[in-house]
Amino acid sequence: MNLITATGLTKIYKRGSEEVRALDGVSFSIEKGDIAAVTGPSGSGKTTLVNIIGCLDNPSSGVLKIDGNEIFKDGASFSESELTKVRRKFFGYIFQKFFLLPTLTVKENILVPSVFQKELTVTQEKINEVLEILGIARRKNHLPYELSGGEMQRVAIARALINSPEILIADEPTGNLDSKRSQEIQEILTQLNKERKITIILVTHNPEFAKIGNKKIEMKDGKITVEN
Amino acid sequence: MKKLMLSLLLLSALCSQSFGAVGCDLNDPDRDVKRFFPQSTGYKTAYMSVDKLGGETLLKEIEEKLGDNFSGLYETIDVPYTLYTIYQKDKIIGYIHGINQKGQYGGLQVFLVYLPDLTIEDFYCQKLTSKKAKELRSREFALQFNGLTFKDFENYDPKTAQGGSDKVKALKNPNPQDDADFKAILRAVKKNLILTKIFINAKEAK
Amino acid sequence: MNIFQISYKNLLRRKTRTFFTVTGIMLSAWVLVTLLGFNRGYENSLNNDIDAMGFQIILTAKGCPYEAATLMLKGGTGLRYMPQSIVADVDKSPEVSKTSAMLMHAEFDPNKGENGGTSIYLGIDPQTYPEMKPYLQFQQGAWFNENSQDEIVLGFEAAELEQREIGDLMILPGSETEFKVAGILKRTGTQDDGMIFLPLKALQKTFGKEGQLTMLGIQLKREADANLFEEELYKLQDVQVVSMAQVKNTIMSLVTSAKVIVLSIAFIAFLIAMFGVLNTVLMSVFERYQEIGILKSMGALPSDIFKMILIETALLCSLGAAFGIIFSLAFADASEKIIRYFLPFTPNGNLIAIDLQIAALSFAAIAAIGIIGGIYPSIRAAQIRPLEAIRAND
Numbered sequence: 001m002n003l004i005t006a007t008g009l010t011k012i013y014k015r016g017s018e019e020v021r022a023l024d025g026v027s028f029s030i031e032k033g034d035i036a037a038v039t040g041p042s043g044s045g046k047t048t049l050v051n052i053i054g055c056l057d058n059p060s061s062g063v064l065k066i067d068g069n070e071i072f073k074d075g076a077s078f079s080e081s082e083l084t085k086v087r088r089k090f091f092g093y094i095f096q097k098f099f100l101l102p103t104l105t106v107k108e109n110i111l112v113p114s115v116f117q118k119e120l121t122v123t124q125e126k127i128n129e130v131l132e133i134l135g136i137a138r139r140k141n142h143l144p145y146e147l148s149g150g151e152m153q154r155v156a157i158a159r160a161l162i163n164s165p166e167i168l169i170a171d172e173p174t175g176n177l178d179s180k181r182s183q184e185i186q187e188i189l190t191q192l193n194k195e196r197k198i199t200i201i202l203v204t205h206n207p208e209f210a211k212i213g214n215k216k217i218e219m220k221d222g223k224i225t226v227e228n
Numbered sequence: 229m230k231k232l233m234l235s236l237l238l239l240s241a242l243c244s245q246s247f248g249a250v251g252c253d254l255n256d257p258d259r260d261v262k263r264f265f266p267q268s269t270g271y272k273t274a275y276m277s278v279d280k281l282g283g284e285t286l287l288k289e290i291e292e293k294l295g296d297n298f299s300g301l302y303e304t305i306d307v308p309y310t311l312y313t314i315y316q317k318d319k320i321i322g323y324i325h326g327i328n329q330k331g332q333y334g335g336l337q338v339f340l341v342y343l344p345d346l347t348i349e350d351f352y353c354q355k356l357t358s359k360k361a362k363e364l365r366s367r368e369f370a371l372q373f374n375g376l377t378f379k380d381f382e383n384y385d386p387k388t389a390q391g392g393s394d395k396v397k398a399l400k401n402p403n404p405q406d407d408a409d410f411k412a413i414l415r416a417v418k419k420n421l422i423l424t425k426i427f428i429n430a431k432e433a434k
Numbered sequence: 435m436n437i438f439q440i441s442y443k444n445l446l447r448r449k450t451r452t453f454f455t456v457t458g459i460m461l462s463a464w465v466l467v468t469l470l471g472f473n474r475g476y477e478n479s480l481n482n483d484i485d486a487m488g489f490q491i492i493l494t495a496k497g498c499p500y501e502a503a504t505l506m507l508k509g510g511t512g513l514r515y516m517p518q519s520i521v522a523d524v525d526k527s528p529e530v531s532k533t534s535a536m537l538m539h540a541e542f543d544p545n546k547g548e549n550g551g552t553s554i555y556l557g558i559d560p561q562t563y564p565e566m567k568p569y570l571q572f573q574q575g576a577w578f579n580e581n582s583q584d585e586i587v588l589g590f591e592a593a594e595l596e597q598r599e600i601g602d603l604m605i606l607p608g609s610e611t612e613f614k615v616a617g618i619l620k621r622t623g624t625q626d627d628g629m630i631f632l633p634l635k636a637l638q639k640t641f642g643k644e645g646q647l648t649m650l651g652i653q654l655k656r657e658a659d660a661n662l663f664e665e666e667l668y669k670l671q672d673v674q675v676v677s678m679a680q681v682k683n684t685i686m687s688l689v690t691s692a693k694v695i696v697l698s699i700a701f702i703a704f705l706i707a708m709f710g711v712l713n714t715v716l717m718s719v720f721e722r723y724q725e726i727g728i729l730k731s732m733g734a735l736p737s738d739i740f741k742m743i744l745i746e747t748a749l750l751c752s753l754g755a756a757f758g759i760i761f762s763l764a765f766a767d768a769s770e771k772i773i774r775y776f777l778p779f780t781p782n783g784n785l786i787a788i789d790l791q792i793a794a795l796s797f798a799a800i801a802a803i804g805i806i807g808g809i810y811p812s813i814r815a816a817q818i819r820p821l822e823a824i825r826a827n828d
Contacts, residue, residue: 117733334598
């Protein structure tokens with residue numbers, strides 16, 4: 001069953017008088033439980049694509065369906081609040097930069113989404129479970145500056161998991177890590193996918209990392225060149 | 229406008245804080261110093277009190293010399309005294325010192341004008357409330373004290389008004405039938421002599 | 435975890451900046467509370483002082499100096515008199531609660547100083563005067579009794595000058611009559627300290643002023659209209675009316691103009707504090723541009739972000755206002771000293787009266803103004819789009 005279906009997604013930016021087609025009529029589908037690895041050179045439009053999939057941005061035109069719901073249709077712009085509601089329901093995000101709040105402890109950082117999502121109740125078990133999975137239980141009362149880069153990214157992943165999202169958007173999650181830590185993060189993502197059936201959309205330009213994906217989307221100049 | 233001024237005056241009187249004058253100062257020191265020492269070129273004012281100079285011990289010593297105790301609401305250890313030292317250029321040519329003394333009908337302010345060796349040069353009762361005020365403030369009465377020193381009063385007993393040198397015994401009360409204020413003046417003179425000596429010593433010691 | 439905690443911890447991130455912002459707000463709160471306290475305290479004290487005078491109205495003969503200092507300046511001359519019969523006329527008025535007749539007399543005393551001096555005496559009615567001046571307290575003794583003709587009461591300094599204690603005798607210049615000291619007043623800080631009080635009749639007799647008065651103190655009934663009654667009094671011949679209400683109004687109008695100036699300064703301090711808050715919060719919003727974007731990607735609505743930033747602002751302001759109030763209480767005495775130094779007329783008593791109402795009002799005002807300053811940064815923060823924020827990292 002297709003979890004995400006995109007048809008003719010186009011994103012046009014205006015840069016002065018020049019039009020930039022960051023996405024040029026992209027169509028594809030992702031099934032539930034997939035790890036979709038989006039690769040391609042810089043400026044190929046992969047980040048634009050995942051931002052639209054992740055409802056962080058509106059497409060200029062095209063249709064995006066998530067779990068059967070039409071989120072975007074033919075350039076109808078969504079308001080910030082409406083997008084937020086979709087994001088709350090389906091997505092967790094991790095980025096190259098970890099974006100932890102420096103004044104909050106590990107545990108508090110993980111709980112931040114629950115502060116804004118009233119419908120989300122987080123039990124102690126859930127917190128412990130997430131901390132266990134990511135191997136940061138003993139760090140839960142530490143502040144971000146006391147952690148290593150790998151640990152910070154684990155906290156960011158834990159934070160993305162706290163609302164039990166169906167889809168995890170990971171935009172260059174290992175871009176700031178050495179190869180050993182990258183390996184660990186890769187293993188964690190694979191494990192999450194296997195054990196919890198979380199659909200992962202992974203943006204990377206590391207071909208090794210892309211290998212964990214069962215589905216590959218290669219992009220160039222705003223178009224998909226390979227999809228398998 | 230007039231009303232406003234009146235109002236302000238009234239209120240300022242209502243509000244202004246005045247500070248007590250327990251001591252004994254010359255009313256117009258510039259004029260008074262010139263009057264007693266026409267040759268003077270200047271004077272210095274020093275404020276002293278028994279309290280600050282020697283406390284209880286000194287008080288005892290003074291009372292012993294005086295032959296009477298300090299008494300009443302106003303004759304206390306912390307009364308400030310004002311000693312005027314008179315100069316002709318750099319030379320000290322005399323002193324003026326006054327003390328308050330309780331009289332029969334009011335306060336007396338008895339000033340003595342001294343030569344540098346502490347011989348009395350003049351006597352001045354700045355303030356006196358008495359039925360015989362006129363006589364006691366007269367020039368004749370004042371002149372009787374000229375030339376007297378502490379020695380003359382050493383054996384004078386203010387309590388009984390007895391004793392003293394022949395010169396002291398010769399001092400004449402203008403109203404023999406009413407001697408309360410006369411006795412008060414003699415006590416004040418003796419006390420003035422004692423204190424002036426102490427104050428000048430203290431000043432020189434500095 | 436809640437938004438409040440996130441906001442609170444954000445403030446701890448830049449401790450120095452938070453400290454200075456809070457200090458700025460504190461200073462303006464301090465000024466405001468002190469000013470409001472002064473506003474109330476001054477008027478209260480003035481009212482108390484005027485009430486303590488006992489009389490709401492003083493009636494004097496036209497052109498008569500009724501105040502010791504003026505009398506001294508004039509060398510004891512210029513006193514004018516009203517006939518004692520006026521007391522009966524005034525007493526008849528329904529508005530009058532009590533009257534107290536007084537005779538002020540200045541007598542030349544040749545034995546005061548080198549060339550003589552003036553002594554001032556106040557003849558009072560032993561029956562009514564003490565009641566009208568209940569604040570006068572005695573160091574020794576008490577008022578002379580009602581029918582006494584040979585007793586005297588001395589102000590603190592008068593007693594000191596004359597070296598009198600109770601039981602001592604006194605005579606008045608130019609008279610042989612002996613008076614016995616019945617009481618010595620405590621220091622009041624007013625002209626009463628130098629005053630010598632005698633029974634009215636005794637003073638009139640001693641100085642040949644029988645049937646004459648210089649002043650009549652009038653206490654009105656509580657419900658009486660003072661203004662109307664004053665007009666009434668002017669119908670009497672050759673009198674002047676000095677009313678405490680006028681004195682108070684005059685002083686208050688003087689003080690009001692000073693207050694307007696100071697309040698405008700406080701208002702400017704307020705504006706500065708507000709823009710300080712605006713600037714600080716806006717800076718911290720720009721600094722956290724990405725972070726706020728991420729919060730939105732994690733499900734924060736614009737309204738959540740708006741709330742978060744506004745809570746930060748409110749915290750800053752409340753903290754500043756609270757410290758400002760504490761400071762104004764702690765330094766009320768010092769402020770009072772400064773005010774006393776600068777103002778021409780300051781009544782006795784607490785000049786700065788800070789109560790719960792003033793504290794609450796100031797707190798609310800400062801918090802409100804600070805929060806207004808926080809609205810713009812909050813809106814800016816709420817408008818941050820997560821995508822732009824995340825992109826800003828590239």
